[in-house]
Amino acid sequence: MxxxxxxxxxxxxxxxxxxxxxxxxxxxxxxxxxxxxxxxxxTNKATAEMRTRILNSLSDLANREIKNPEHLKELQSRFALSENEVRQKAETLLGQLLHDYSKFxxxxxxxxFQKVTRSFAHEMGLPIGFRLELEAKHIMMQAIDQLILEMDKPEHRETKNWLIEFAGDKMERDNSWNISGEIEKISTQIFNETYQASAILLSRQLKDKRYLSTYKNALWEICDNVDKQISEIGMQGLTLISHYKLDISEDFSGKSRSKVKVFERMANLENHLELEKFAKLLDGVEEWTRKDNKPEKNMAITEAYHSGLHALLVKAAEIIEQKSKDYHTAKSILKQLNALGLIQDVYDNMMKISREQNVFMxxxxxxxxxxxxxxxxxxxxxxxxxxxxxxxxxxxxxxxxxxxxxxxxxxxxxxxxxxxxxxxxxxxxxxxxxxxxxxxxxxxxxxxxxxxxxxxxxxxxDTNWRSSPDIIKFNNSFFTLAAGILQRQFNRLIPDDISNQPHIMAMQSKISKAYFDVVQKHSPKKSELGGDIYIKVIEASKKEDFMEEAIGTAISRIEELLRSGFEPSEISVLVRNNKEGVEITNAMLSGAYHSKKEALDVISNESLILSKSEAVKLIIEQLKFVRNPDDQLSASFVRLHIMKQQTLNKDLSSEESAGQLDASLSLSGNDSETAWKNYLSKLGLLREKPFYELVESLIELLPNQIKKSNSVYLQSFLSLCLDYINRESADLNQ
The missing domain is CATH 3.40.50.300 (P-loop containing nucleotide triphosphate hydrolases)
Structure with a gap:
């Protein structure tokens, strides 16, 4: 062992x-x-890196011209081998690996786990020749669309009624009847392992809309009972205050900010279960009166307090302590229940689509x-x-x-x-x-x-071999401090009455424990390497203002670094999410923030999205037109794009432009309409080609410099088309 x-x-x-x-x-x-x-x-990238690193290390060990290769001393020490023996064995091992590469x-x-899945296909009840689907989200979207499109069928009457009720609740809640987004959001739980573990137990209840309606009514009853009791307490309190001719905004301690205004919140059901907002009022009448009140006013407050105000708050506190947990749980479930009630329908549709397409997600x-x-x-x-x-x-x-x-x-x-x-x-x-x-x-x-x-x-x-000492020192200090602050802030949020529960006690050191080994040493080889940490705290009341200033600051800093001699390839911009990545990428490409209004060279996942390529956009619009010659919007887009390219590429040689549709046309001037009709006629000749060949033909007709500058996009688009044909259909009309 x-x-x-x-x-x-x-x-x-x-x-x-x-x-x-x-x-x-x-x-x-x-x-x-x-x-x-x-x-x-x-990731595939990490897999390739590890495989390459092992082969390269064996190759270096076997190559006698490389002095002191990595791992040589460790191997000599571990296996008591001479340098020559290590090198000979490395050469043998490298040859074995390369000749038996499939077993590597x-x-x-x-x-x-895909490999294991295929081995257990029979036990899982999977069909012969099934295809593993890596991106299941598009199947989920098909399932949601199918759910909505088929709701008028008699067998889906209960689902239709549920959808209508869902849309009505959403309209009432946020003035929008579009329910697809919420269904999509909740349906992503289908891919959650916690949900999958309980899905079999829940599936029958989630499918039964009558059961869900009964459950929903029970949840509303919990909320309504609490609301009714608290509202009555609020109204009784306001009646007492009025009876003693007291002004809730003037006569009580705190005046307009008086804690006694809790009776108004209770009566109106506004933040009405927040015990901490009025807990001090339970300590005694001195928390109600004001020192600068006239004696008779404080006397009236005291009488009102003893006549029932205090008792009402005690009763409210008891209700909140006993029932607020169930109340808030019911409210949270109700927010999601309409969408949750459709999750099994979406899942069933996904399974149906998977069977039809012979795929397994x-x-x-x-x-x-x-x-x-x-x-x-x-x-x-x-x-x-x-x-x-x-x-x-x-x-x-x-x-x-x-x-x-x-x-x-x-x-x-x-x-x-x-x-x-x-x-x-x-x-x-x-x-x-x-x-x-x-x-x-x-x-x-x-x-x-x-x-x-x-x-x-x-x-x-514990040694960082990559970064400079200054960067490592900063990280050591920052993350040690930040982890401690975050842990203390978290601990302050834990209510005293549950702080001694075992799992809560474990959470009180969870963050600190995760960062206990954050401190790193630096490599002796990089002791002389410098480094610079620059932090700017941006304060803005609106997120839009913050992003505007943050982008401007980042680009200004990039300009400084470029002027200092750094190469663009040495500069990286990290963001919190894809949306921010798109914003700063677009800002750098537009040149709007640059002091000379020049675009910065930038490579990012966001900048390589297919929808960013004008060439891909043109091909898609051409495909739309080929599919439907009456689509005037696509025709207009194609024509405008061609005219734009002609304007940009006037200097093309006739030899370079020969045979390229948009370069050979003149869509401006007296003959523009004739040229446009000729172009459409030529485009129509491609209509009978198979889908993939049609796309290849459209790419071939692009000007050479457009193909060259968009080669990455065009290759990706072709791969996407091929994947679509294999997965869905080769029919352009599908």
Missing amino acids: SKLQVYRASAGSGKTYKLTQEYIMLLFDEPLNYRHTLAVTF SISTIDSF ISGTNYLLARIIDDNDTPFIYEKTGTRYSNFMIDEFQDTSALQYKNFIPLVRDSLASGKHSLIVGDVKQAIYRWRNSDWNLLADAVERDYSTYGVDIETL
């Missing part, structure tokens, strides 16, 4: 180096270990595998996959989900029980994939608990 090795690896701490070293150690220990070792990480098992977590893989693996021992899993893995290396462990972790447990335990080697690498501070069910608590807590029988060796890689 062996222990599980855990590496806590912060940014720049040599994680890939360590993984490569561990893998090569396994190969030196047993040359065929690559056939029985599974290394998984989170480094993949993403999703790819590994990868989002359901982890849950189905968990059910199968849970009932079988590890050898059966290996028999089905056709490969037995003895060693496991799991990278970016903080990004694994609870079900992925559960599915790995029997495999890793089998490895450790057999005395083999398994390790995980991760950093809870870098957990960024919550939207994909990642759970950083697994690395923080679960691993030590679940593998305690075998033992867990934890090593923190």
